[in-house]
Amino acid sequence: MRLATPLFRRVARLCRPAAIACLALAVLATGGLPVSAQDVLRPPGMVPRPPANVPQGGFNLFGGWTLFQPQRPQVEQAPAPKRPPPEPEGIVHGSADEAIQGKKQPPEKFVLVLGDALGAQLAQGLADSYVKDRANPAVIARTDDDLGLLPPAQGGGADLLARLPDAVSAAKAGATLIVLGSSDLRPIRDGDQMVEPLTDRWTELYGRRLDEVFTILRQKAPGVVIVGLAPVASAETSAQYEKLNDVLRTHAARAGLTFAPVWDGFVDEEGKFAPFGAAVDGQRRRLRLNDGVRFTKAGARKLAFFAEKDITRLLAEPKADAPGLVGPGGRPVLSLTDGPRGAAMLSGGAGPAQVIPAAA
Missing domain, CATH: 3.40.50.1110 (SGNH hydrolase)
Known part of the structure; x- marks a missing residue:
């Protein structure tokens, strides 16, 4: 029995757009093809896959990345180390x-x-x-x-x-x-x-x-x-x-x-x-x-x-005057370590003497 009569072919042509629309609605309702099927049909490198540790959400018509990704937490940058002050430079x-x-x-x-x-x-x-x-x-x-x-x-x-x-x-x-x-x-x-x-x-x-x-x-x-x-x-x-x-x-x-x-x-x-x-x-x-x-x-x-x-x-x-030089009045400048001569002058000998500290 032949079904492909002109009338049947005409009816099939008229119903084809409606069938395609129904199929599209079914795909949208079920979330599209399984992920494995998407991977098979998608040419390599077309759409990058999201990292496994990033949760996905929202509606995605074509699979892969969702339209809105969760914002990653910002890592605070450590402040740059302070430069040491310049070396002092004297003359x-x-x-x-x-x-x-x-x-x-x-x-x-x-x-x-x-x-x-x-x-x-x-x-x-x-x-x-x-x-x-x-x-x-x-x-x-x-x-x-x-x-x-x-x-x-x-x-x-x-x-x-x-x-x-x-x-x-x-x-x-x-x-x-x-x-x-x-x-x-x-x-x-x-x-x-x-x-x-x-x-x-x-x-x-x-x-x-x-x-x-x-x-x-x-x-x-x-x-x-x-x-x-x-x-x-x-x-x-x-x-x-x-x-x-x-x-x-x-x-x-x-x-x-x-x-x-x-x-x-x-x-x-x-x-x-x-x-x-x-x-x-x-x-x-x-x-x-x-x-x-x-x-x-x-x-x-x-x-x-x-x-x-x-x-x-x-x-x-x-x-004081420099050691070994002549002091006021022509008197020699003496140290406390100059020995008997210095001691004699300091104790009232021949005139006053200017004394410099022993640690000078």
Whole structure:
């Protein structure tokens, strides 16, 4: 029996749009095809799938992402770390006249630093920190990498005593820091022989030289402070510096001079060399450069810190005529340690004498 009559085909054509509409309504009512079917029919990469941990909701005609996604919680960004304040930058002068020149309020007090490479860094540390917050004093530096306490005739480098008069005259200082010793660890000439450093004979000869130099410093330079050596990365050299510090301390005390130790500021809890440590601002900073000898700017300020107390004390004392010079009325300026002659004059001998403190 043939059903495909012209009448049937005509009726089928008329009913086809209605059937399609009914099918569409059925699809909408059931939420569309299953997800697996959607994945099969969808070309790869057409519509991204949502992350599994993001809940979906709302009406979606085509599957995949919903029209409205839940807002993700915003993560608070940590504030950017604050930049440390810029390093202070002081000025080290070559003379008092240079420090005064062009200043509306020129400094009235001066600190003289005589030393080697370590002395140059200490002078800059003083200029950066100690002087930064004060109108006074100005820092005057006379340094030489090869400067030491040994004379050239005994195997030393540049001669300190030869440079002392000009430095003292140019600085007009109220305090003098001596930062020397590291370049002295060399053989000393003893007649026709050279004596190795830190042997008993070397220590004896070096001690004699210290007594000579320290006596002249006390007579010619105001407010002398002998600054000790700091440890270095080399354990062997540090051990030598520690022994040399003992010699410097002993002979400074014998001459009535102040010794300023710096060692403990640059070692750890076990007494070993420490490239990092507490800076003068209380922060933990790098104090030494990679060579294990020189100082960073923070390290130089800490090095200067150990001399600040003595500098402040010396500059606060009443200014007296320089030791070894002639005082009022042509009388010599005497120290309390000048022996019987000074004692006789102080007890009513030949005229009045101007006295300087023993620790000056």
